[in-house]
Amino acid sequence: MNAPFEGIGASVRRKEDLRFISGNGHYTDDINRPGQLHAVIKRSDRPHAKILSIDTAAAQAAPGVVAVFTGADTAGLGSIPCGWQIHNKDGSPMAEPRHPVLAEGFVRHVGDPIAVVIADTKQHAKDAAELLAIDLEELPAVATVTAATAPGAYLVHEGAAGNLCYDWHLGDKAATEAAFASAAKIVKLDLENNRLIPNAMEPRAALGDFDASSGDYTLYTTSQNPHVIRLLMGAFVLGLPEHRLRVVAPDVGGGFGSKIYHYAEEAIVTWAAGKLKRPVKWTADRSESFMSDAHGRDHVSTAELALDAQGKFLGLKVHTLANMGAYLSTFATAVPTYLYATLLAGTYTTPVIYVEVKAVFTNTVPVDAYRGAGRPEATFLLERLVDVAAQETGLDRVEIRRKNFIPRDAFPYQTPVALQYDSGDYFATLDAALKTADWAGFPARRAAAAAKGKLRGIGISTYLEACGIAPSKVVGSLGARAGLYEVANIRVHPTGSVTVFTGTHSHGQGHETTMAQLVTDQLGVPFSQVDVVHGDTSKIPFGMGTYGSRSLAVGGSAMVKAMDKIILKGRKIAAHLLEADIDDIEFKDGKFTVAGTDRAKTFGEIALTAYVPHNYPIEELEPGLDETAFYDPKNFTYPGGCHICEVEIDPDTGVTKVINFTAVDDVGRVVNPMIVEGQVQGGVAQGIGQALLENAVYDENGQLLSGSFMDYTMPRADNLPNFSVATENTMCTHNPLGSKGCGEVGAIGSPPAVINAVVDALRDYGVRHINMPxxxxxxxSIINAGRPAMAAE
Amino acid sequence: MYDFAFSKPTNVADAVKLLGDPDAKPISGGQTLIPVLKQRLNKPTTVVDLTKLGLSGITVTATTVTIGATTTHVTVATSADVAKAIPALAHLASHIGDRAVRYRGTIGGSLANNDPTADYPSAALALGATIKTDRRSIAADDYFQGMFTTALEPGEIITAVEFPIPEKAAYVKFPNPASRYAMVGVFVAKGPKGVRVAVTGAGQNGVFRHTAFETALAANFSAGALAGLATPADGMNADIHGSAAYRAHLVDVIAKRAVAAAG
Structure with a gap:
């Protein structure tokens, strides 16, 4: 009987799912260490205040309390670092105010940690936290970029004049102005990208442990990238060398970006564990997550597109105010610059682009990358602007896109905003999506809906994104304070089974399955004989983690490189055993064969020989079969595609129902089609969530109004249609797999498709643009304003 | 939550006695109290569990449906007797919260709490129900006294709710997109007590009777009878999900849908 195909291209069921759905997942909060204490963080309920005094005496004396720490105790620790330094237009570095682990003198947002109470139980710690007497003098607060940049706005940080973190630009301003001067038509649009709260299913947690005999620290944490946390916390905050600090990120229940960053709580529990010589655990309540997990998006922009008389794009000007929140989170500064402005060419041949971005401090939770990170903001702006351009030039929405697409034969394509796209075929994804969505048949469906009293609309988005981050040299030149390669260690065991140690991290993506499929494909080892290990700095050589849809394109490529080394060594061993020249040894279908003969050794035989080297070329070759590769990508990868959304609006209530959603994406080589489909569906669900439902709302004084699920509208199954998801792939040309990445395309491509559909549904009401949600x-309100005559029906 | 004593009496007299402590709190399904306790917004001395008082069950006569106070929403939603006698009531119960809430939450808990966005108060008010307690019977018109406020005395326990069977009735809810509580819920009934329209979710003072609609529908029980009757925005709730004007408009729309559904 033939074994089922489990290599690249097979929809193998996810091997990790049984563990998750049967309650056997092993999450940070499931870990308990002997003598463990519990930490509760006392957070600011004021958006901005001066700390006049903190009296901890009553809390210290409360039952079970072991320690209470405030900013006075942690003032000697380093600042929580920002991983990416941006420079202003004038070349000076961005404003980078100190980000203390516990507030020092001031609190700057609701949720800012003021003190930590550590007790024998969480209950005791909570009781004692209520006894802290904290005297705050309230200060004026700014919650929005508009308020923060208004003349005379109160400063979030004294050192950041005008509340500016940086004033940055990209592109050729003079050439862009010239293009606008010669334009037949200029289309201008003001738009906002709404602020989101990630809400991973598992709240953040951290457990610090200290081994007094070795002096070693261990941090268990809900992280997407344990090595990065070890680096940031060890080197910048606590001053611990890598060999004294182990960071473990076990099963993690979703991240969407929010678990990339180094958070204060990680440093607090690790530092306190060393100080108290006992393990210290902190687990967020859901309400704490709302006010302490990094939020996403929050841009206010003006965009202008210059067109010639035929509708060809001549130039693009964009001005964006990006909300950083009160402190700079790990990747915050890169999101509205190198992950946003560089994407503004999209799928189009716009020859000149000029982008100005001001990053702004406000009295809100820090904002950082959230699924898509900068690319959803760029895509929403561009795809809305193109629709408005179609509306105002009278061109068809599809035709204006086709007319401006980068031609199939133009790759590699250099954009005017730094990126060079390696491959893509935007016509193919567009045509497939139009067909699947029956774009041509829409007018009849609109008419049928109208007969039922419903307003039906259809919207399209032809997006491009850049992921698989990233070439270290390139990002280093742009201000990144780290390299962005990835690492894989392939350990072939004596009996031929394989353990993969990857520097990426799976928190829902299914790496244990996809990565095992790579091994099955390349080494011919059965899927069941492959295990994937991630999330522990003591086991994995190094790694930069999972974000930016990089795990397969970068982490998978590292695996391929390591397996190439395995195969090369295997061929040397086989050449010895088969008494042949290495150049005559081929490896195929799990066998090392002397070319043109039936003389062969199986992969298992070679593995055993490597570990039992009785008959072995020991003079030239070390025993063992265990190889590591570091892979630094040559370029970003460039997924793209076409999303089409069809909606129906109830004019009496304003409720939008998504009727159909079609996604045709180009994600390069697909390893597991089922997992890719799931990733796209999840991303689209979040995109529909952003477009119709989700909104982080602060009042003008900086209080978070959407601080719980009572007011923050998460998308639920009944908000979503049955998705039609397909791929039309071109291969990435610069990595060995040809894969581009699929984790974020759904969240990037979908929001403008939804809003374009909503605007189309309301086309008879004179609508030009609608901000999300x-x-x-x-x-x-739009419908009601447009039909005064019908109000008295 | 804070520490508290927990008591599970088996007769109403014992429960009432335990609730004589002004800082004791009754619990039935706990779908409101438990989240409140978890957030440390309440610090009861004793939590008195009412679910073993024998107050669960449904009795249907020719003219009434009586539901015991600790009867869960799922029991009402799936009761063939309720579905036959007052289908609108079964329908309402089947759309409270989510499945987990419906298996725990109870009618007595809902009415005693009188959350301004809860579903059951609209049914009680529109159907002209009688709230029966350990010491008296209270007409729905006298029972609801503003949001989270009822005619119940301290320590008074609801034992059952008696609904007169209407000729026709319907409940339509426009859920808050985030919480899924009623942003506007309208219960219309035509029955022994005339035409009654109760609105939940929308008003600042909790559930209320919409007398303008009642008058119009008494003359002509059809959705068309409500045309041109615009509910004023005064007194409506406003929050990040909807202004007072939007809620007032939704009352108009949902009321028409409820009348149409009642047939």
Whole structure:
């Protein structure tokens, strides 16, 4: 009987799922260490205040309390670092105010940690936290970029004048102005990208442990990248060398970016464990997550597109205010610059582009990368602007896109905003999506809906994104304070089974399955004989973690490189055993064969020989079969595609129902089609969530109004249609797998498709643009304003 | 949550006695109290569990449906007797919260709490129900006294709710997109007590009777009878999900849908 095909291209069921759905996942909060204490963080309920005094005496004396620490105790620790330094237009570095682990003198957002109470139980710690007497003098607060940049706005940080972190630009301003001067038509659009709260299913948690005999620290944490946390926390905050600090990120229940960053709580529990010589655990309540996990998006922009008389794009000008929140989170500064402005060519041949971005401090939770990170913001701006351009030039929405697409034969394509796309075929994804969505048949469906009293609309988005981050040299020149390669160690065991140690981290993506498939494909080892290990700095040589859809394109490529080394060594061993020249040894289908003969050794025989080297070329070759590769990508990867959304709006209530959603994406080589489909569906669900439902709302004084699921609208199954998901792939030309990445395309491509559909549905009401979320009241107000005559029906 | 004593009495008299402590709190399904306790927003001395008082069950006569106070929403939603006598009530119960909430939450808990966005108060008010307690019977019109406020005295326990069977009735809810509580819920009934329209979710003072709609529908029980009757925005709730004007408009729309559904 033939074994089932489990290599690249097989929809193998996810091997990790049984563990997750049967309650056997092993998450940070499941870990308990002997003598463990519990930490509760006392957080600011004021958006901005001066700390006049903190009296900890009553809390210290409360039952079970072991220690209470405030900013006075942690003032000697380093600042929580930002991983990417951006330079202003004038070349000076960005403003980078100190980000203390516990507030020092001031609190700057609701949720800012003021003190930590550590007790024998969480209950005791909570009780004692209520006894802290904290005297705050409230200060004026700014919650929005508009308020923060208004003349005379109160400063979040004294050292950041005008509340500016940086004033940055990209592109050729003079050439862009010239293009606008010669344009037949200029289309201008003001738009906002709404602020989101990630809400991973598992709240963040951290457990610090200290071994007094070795002096070693261990941090168990809900992280997407344990090595990065070890680096940031060890080197910058606590001053611990790598060999004294182990960071473990066990099973992690979703991240979406929010678990990339180094957070204060990780440093607090690790530092306190050393100080108290006992393990210290902190686990966030859901309400704490709302006010302490990094938020996403929050841009206010103006975009202008210059067109010639035929509708060809001549130039693009963009001005964006990006909300950083009160402190700079790990990747915050890179998101509105190198992950956003560089994407503004999209799928189009726009020859000149000029982008100005001001990053702004506000009295809100820090903002950082959230699924898509900068690319959803760029895509929403561009795909809305193109639709408005179609509306105002009278061109068809599809034709204006086709007319401006980068031609199939133009790759590699150099954009005017730094990136060079290696491959893509935007016509193929567009045509496939138009067909699947029956774009041509829409007018009949609109008419049928109208007969039922419903407003039906269809919207399209032809997006491009850059992921698989990233070439270290390139990002280093742009201000990144780390390299962005990836690492794989392939350990072939004596009996031929394989353990993969990857520097990426799986927190829902299914790496244990996809990466095992790579091994099955390349080494011919059965899928069941491959295990994937991630998330422990003591086991894995190094790694930069999982974000930016990089795990397969970069981490998988590192695996391929390591397996190439395995195969090369195997051929040397086989040449010895088969008494042949190495150049005559081929490796195929799990066998090392002398070319043109049936003389062969199986992979298992070679593995055994490597570990039992009785008959072995020991003079030239070390025993063992265990190889490591570091892979630094040559370029970003460039997934793209076409999303089409069809909606129906109830004019009486303003409620939008998504009727159909078609996604045709180009993600390069697909390893597991089922997992790719799931990733796209999840991303689209989040994109629909952003477009119609989700909104982080602060009042003008900086209080978070959407601080729980009572007010923050998560997308649920009944908000979503049955998705039609397909791929039309071109291969990435510069990595060995040809894969581009699929983790974020759904969240990037979908929001403008949804809003374009909503605007199309309301086309008879004179609507030009709707900011997200397109909430029922917002749409009803538009509809209601447009039909005064019908109000008295 | 804070520490508290927990008591599970088996008769109403014992429960009432335990609730004589002004800082004791009754619990039935706990779908409101438990989240409140978890957030440390309440610090009861004793939590008195009412679910073993024998107050669960449904009795249907020719003219009434009586539901015991600790009867869960799922029991009402799936009761063939309720579905036959007052289908609108079964429908309402089947759309409270989510499945987990419906297996725990109870009618007595909902009415005693009188959350301004809860579903059951609209049914009680529109159907002209009688709230029966350990010491008296209270007409729905006298029972609801503003949000989270009822005619219940301290320590008074609801034992059952008696609904007159209407000729026709319907409940339509426009859920808050985030919480899924009623942003506007309208219960319309035509029955022995005339035409009654109760609105939940929308008003600042909790559930209320919409007398303008009642008058119009008494003359002509059809959705068309409500045309041109615009509910004023005064007194409506406003929050990040909807202004007072939007809620007032939704009352108009949902009321028409409820009348149409009642047939």
């Amino acid at each position: 397109a909430s029922p009241e917002k749409l009803w």
